[in-house]
Amino acid sequence: MAAKRFEGRVAVVTGASSGMGLATAAQLAAEGAKVVMVARTKDKLEAAAADIKAKGGDVLAVAADVSKDAANKEIVDAALSAYGKLHIAFLNAGTYGGAPVDQVTEELFDKIFDVNVKSVAFGLKHVLPAIEKSGGGGSVIINSSGMALRATANPAFAGGGLYSASKAAADMVMKYAAIEASKHKTRVNSIAPGIVQTAIMGEGMTDESYNAFAAPVSLVGRVGTPEEIAPFVCFLASDEATFITGSVHEVDGGWGLKA
Numbered sequence: 001m002a003a004k005r006f007e008g009r010v011a012v013v014t015g016a017s018s019g020m021g022l023a024t025a026a027q028l029a030a031e032g033a034k035v036v037m038v039a040r041t042k043d044k045l046e047a048a049a050a051d052i053k054a055k056g057g058d059v060l061a062v063a064a065d066v067s068k069d070a071a072n073k074e075i076v077d078a079a080l081s082a083y084g085k086l087h088i089a090f091l092n093a094g095t096y097g098g099a100p101v102d103q104v105t106e107e108l109f110d111k112i113f114d115v116n117v118k119s120v121a122f123g124l125k126h127v128l129p130a131i132e133k134s135g136g137g138g139s140v141i142i143n144s145s146g147m148a149l150r151a152t153a154n155p156a157f158a159g160g161g162l163y164s165a166s167k168a169a170a171d172m173v174m175k176y177a178a179i180e181a182s183k184h185k186t187r188v189n190s191i192a193p194g195i196v197q198t199a200i201m202g203e204g205m206t207d208e209s210y211n212a213f214a215a216p217v218s219l220v221g222r223v224g225t226p227e228e229i230a231p232f233v234c235f236l237a238s239d240e241a242t243f244i245t246g247s248v249h250e251v252d253g254g255w256g257l258k259a
């Protein structure tokens, strides 16, 4: 039997209790990685971890708020204490929200930037030294957004300025981190998904309503699934992607051409 791609590797996945984080944690674990799964809501996170364990995965659930510097240190400490090393991180946790310019509040600004930018800055601050101490040659992937790369007058994305700006900020933090991490041959990249069917847009979105929203702005005519994103994240995490660092990768069903 062929060796699993991530055998002997340790990964941290934030936002791992649902959506793209959960799909990626499940794939990394299925391919042999030991995975530290992070989210705030403990019960939901532990249920997600139990599902992966039931399929033979080796995972550890750590409930934490990744918008806090100290929490990011605790996550890395937990990974090192459980598994001894760290090689891969998918800094995926994020939040969506929007408002027209004349209705922006400090509360909305802080919510979006705290989760989408601080989680990346403080995540990188703690995972990169741990990866270096584990021998380097690791891979960190940020979950940005196609909205970091363009503004659109499509009313479906009205009020998206703060979200777009937060993801663009995360991408620039990623690029400088890639420059610094190259000294230990660790790669840092972002993915920029299009519209993916997850809980982030709020409860109450059915398959039909999601597709009605996504189809007109997708070249493939439908919304994406978390299971269509996870393989690309795993590719970036793997040694098949050793020539790829410091860049933003659109995985969007052509959303970028139609948004």
Ligand SMILES: NC(=O)c1ccc[n+]([C@@H]2O[C@H](COP(=O)([O-])OP(=O)(O)OC[C@H]3O[C@@H](n4cnc5c(N)ncnc54)[C@H](OP(=O)(O)O)[C@@H]3O)[C@@H](O)[C@H]2O)c1
Binding pocket: 014, 015, 016, 017, 018, 019, 020, 021, 038, 039, 040, 041, 042, 044, 064, 065, 066, 067, 092, 093, 094, 095, 096, 115, 143, 144, 145, 146, 192, 193, 194, 195, 196, 197, 198, 199, 200, 201
């Ligand atoms: N869905 C899309 O169309 C789309 C498109 C482009 C980019 N993205 C990005 O993809 C990423 C993943 O989102 P998703 O769509 O997969 O959404 P999701 O299913 O809602 O998952 C979000 C995850 O992040 C966790 N989370 C949120 N805030 C957190 C915090 N402060 N600390 C720790 N964990 C936190 C959530 O759990 P708790 O709430 O329990 O903490 C959950 O596990 C986000 O960064 C999002 O901006 C999404």
